[in-house]
Amino acid sequence: DQQVKQNSPSLSVQEGRISILNCDYTNSMFDYFLWYKKYPAEGPTFLISISSIKDKNEDGRFTVFLNKSAKHLSLHIVPSQPGDSAVYFCAASGGTGANNLFFGTGTRLTVIP
Amino acid sequence: KAGVTQTPRYLIKTRGQQVTLSCSPISGHRSVSWYQQTPGQGLQFLFEYFSETQRNKGNFPGRFSGRQFSNSRSEMNVSTLELGDSALYLCASSFLPMGTDTQYFGPGTRLTVL
Numbered sequence: 432d433q434q435v436k437q438n439s440p441s442l443s444v445q446e447g448r449i450s451i452l453n454c455d456y457t458n459s460m461f462d463y464f465l466w467y468k469k470y471p472a473e474g475p476t477f478l479i480s481i482s483s484i485k486d487k488n489e490d491g492r493f494t495v496f497l498n499k500s501a502k503h504l505s506l507h508i509v510p511s512q513p514g515d516s517a518v519y520f521c522a523a524s525g526g527t528g529a530n531n532l533f534f535g536t537g538t539r540l541t542v543i544p
Numbered sequence: 545k546a547g548v549t550q551t552p553r554y555l556i557k558t559r560g561q562q563v564t565l566s567c568s569p570i571s572g573h574r575s576v577s578w579y580q581q582t583p584g585q586g587l588q589f590l591f592e593y594f595s596e597t598q599r600n601k602g603n604f605p606g607r608f609s610g611r612q613f614s615n616s617r618s619e620m621n622v623s624t625l626e627l628g629d630s631a632l633y634l635c636a637s638s639f640l641p642m643g644t645d646t647q648y649f650g651p652g653t654r655l656t657v658l
Contacts, residue, residue, distance in 0.1 A: 463644075465646070467649075472651065473651050473652075474548070474634050474636070474649030474650050474651045474652050475587075475634070475649045476648075476649065477646050477647070480646065520586070520587060522587075524642070531589055531592075531600050531602070531642070532577070532642055532647070533589070534586055534587035534588070534589075535586060536584075536585065536586030536587075537586050537587075
């Protein structure tokens with residue numbers, strides 16, 4: 432059963448515009464969330480994280496929003512650049528005694544120049 | 545600081561064979577986790593080793609096993625390979641146990657089972 436879901440397999444955005452990638456989770460015990468970016472032939476690289484005590488975390492062009500009541504998080508990239516084109520994975524962990532990291536299936540972002 | 549390295553990068557095996565993949569974590573990292581990535585399933589957790597002990601295990605059959613050495617290097621073994629084992633196998637390392645610290649991934653080993 433997929434505990435972390437990324438329902439959009441792909442997203443295309445014009446350069447300079449905002450990219451919004453979404454992620455839903457089912458386990459209310461998750462308290463730590465991460466986003467990874469993956470280029471072809473490379474392993475995922477850490478992008479940004481957020482803990483459940485916050486609802487927003489910002490790092491440069493990247494902002495992650497967490498809505499605990501909706502069990503939803505999103506990654507905003509502003510402005511989007513062609514180099515942002517990659518597959519983005521969200522991941523979640525937490526819960527008493529549960530240290531596994533659960534990944535979504537990924538969203539392929541294409542930024543069109 | 546060198547990143548996570550995985551060897552080999554590509555591997556072709558036939559059904560029924562076994563394979564061993566290697567992962568060298570970032571220096572000082574004690575946690576190594578293994579993941580399987582397939583197009584339909586995304587990233588799925590296999591297991592984590594921390595200070596030579598398996599801490600967590602995902603929902604994979606016993607054909608998948610691993611170990612970690614005193615220098616934190618880890619190996620993953622898959623026995624009696626099946627066609628469905630064809631995937632990208634990623635390892636990730638962190639200083640603290642998985643789930644409490646950011647993981648850094650290696651480039652992966654692409655396994656093809658014929």
